[in-house]
Amino acid sequence: MSIVVECVSKRYGAVQALDGISFTVQEGTVLGLLGPSRSGKTTMIRLLATLLAHDSGRILVDGLDIYRDARMLRTRLGLAGQFVSLVPQLTGYENLVMAGRLCGLGRHRSRSRAAELVDQFDLSEVADRRLDRCSCLVRCKFGLAAALVHEPRVLLLDEPALGLDAATRMRLWDAVGNRVLGGRTVLLATQCLEEADLLARRITVIDCGQVVAEGTGDEVKALTGGVCLEAELRNDGDLAAAQAVLSPIADAPLVTDLRTLRIRTPTARGAELLSEAVRILSQNGVQVREIGLRLPTLGDVLQAVGQRAVADRK
Numbered sequence: 001m002s003i004v005v006e007c008v009s010k011r012y013g014a015v016q017a018l019d020g021i022s023f024t025v026q027e028g029t030v031l032g033l034l035g036p037s038r039s040g041k042t043t044m045i046r047l048l049a050t051l052l053a054h055d056s057g058r059i060l061v062d063g064l065d066i067y068r069d070a071r072m073l074r075t076r077l078g079l080a081g082q083f084v085s086l087v088p089q090l091t092g093y094e095n096l097v098m099a100g101r102l103c104g105l106g107r108h109r110s111r112s113r114a115a116e117l118v119d120q121f122d123l124s125e126v127a128d129r130r131l132d133r134c135s136c137l138v139r140c141k142f143g144l145a146a147a148l149v150h151e152p153r154v155l156l157l158d159e160p161a162l163g164l165d166a167a168t169r170m171r172l173w174d175a176v177g178n179r180v181l182g183g184r185t186v187l188l189a190t191q192c193l194e195e196a197d198l199l200a201r202r203i204t205v206i207d208c209g210q211v212v213a214e215g216t217g218d219e220v221k222a223l224t225g226g227v228c229l230e231a232e233l234r235n236d237g238d239l240a241a242a243q244a245v246l247s248p249i250a251d252a253p254l255v256t257d258l259r260t261l262r263i264r265t266p267t268a269r270g271a272e273l274l275s276e277a278v279r280i281l282s283q284n285g286v287q288v289r290e291i292g293l294r295l296p297t298l299g300d301v302l303q304a305v306g307q308r309a310v311a312d313r314k
């Protein structure tokens with residue numbers, strides 16, 4: 001089952017949440033819908049889940065119109081993430097049974113399916129614990145398991161690993177990624193480029209309800225010029241000096257965060273720029289708490305896309 005979104009717009013009063021957005025998720029693949037907060041990800045997922053109506057455009061799932069054939073499509077869709085709430089006072093197992101019942105499974109089948117999922121997700125030790133007494137990682141696993149209770153062919157995931165730090169997020173996907181995603185058509189909404197890059201065959205980047213970039217993970221990362229040089233200063237009094245000495249050697253404009261005293265810039269020269277920056281900062285007496293290269297983030301992608309747009313307009 002493929003997902004085709006054609007020029008879809010959605011407005012809430014004065015807010016244009018989606019503004020002519022188009023993308024396709026090929027059958028059996030994962031598409032990462034990557035965007036910052038308030039860019040329209042949840043709105044897109046809610047439209048696909050038939051929980052909301054769009055103002056214009058067209059959405060097809062498996063060739064069927066999402067509204068005309070909503071009833072039939074709903075049984076084939078699984079949802080996990082922000083707006084799908086499990087009941088915190090129930091145990092994980094009870095939540096899975098409830099999810100089965102809500103999907104129309106009989107009592108017996110709901111129980112056997114819940115037991116199957118507990119087993120497959122390696123959750124037996126915590127299955128009888130109230131969900132609000134479980135770790136965030138365990139809650140995320142139960143959220144994903146609940147979305148699979150009726151074995152949907154299409155999965156809509158709205159930041160399903162929200163609340164997990166980067167390392168735990170990777171542990172989650174290491175443990176259950178294949179089971180959750182394998183063979184399904186998946187739309188994964190996330191703010192984390194690393195997560196989208198790990199899980200998705202293609203990534204569509206959105207900002208302010210519009211598609212601003214798309215491609216494979218490598219293509220999207222390449223927009224930023226590769227890696228990012230990032231320095232954290234010890235004293236805010238050094239910020240101006242650091243900017244003055246780094247600007248001439250950087251490959252792209254510097255971005256400075258006054259709150260965290262961090263200066264960053266994307267670079268294609270990696271280690272060469274790093275050693276140059278260390279030398280020049282030390283020569284000029286700028287005290288650095290930490291300096292290094294890191295993988296690009298969504299913020300770097302949006303900055304690169306913005307700079308391209310400005311350059312194109314000139």
Ligand SMILES: Nc1ncnc2c1ncn2[C@@H]1O[C@H](COP(=O)(O)OP(=O)(O)OP(=O)(O)O)[C@@H](O)[C@H]1O
Nearest residue numbers: 012015016017035036037038039040041042043044
């Ligand atoms: N029910 C609503 N009524 C009014 N405005 C809304 C409503 N839901 C969302 N919005 C607005 O629409 C825009 C897109 O919101 P949406 O939740 O789709 O973005 P998002 O990318 O999922 O954000 P987040 O990552 O913070 O959840 C935002 O400006 C938001 O404030």
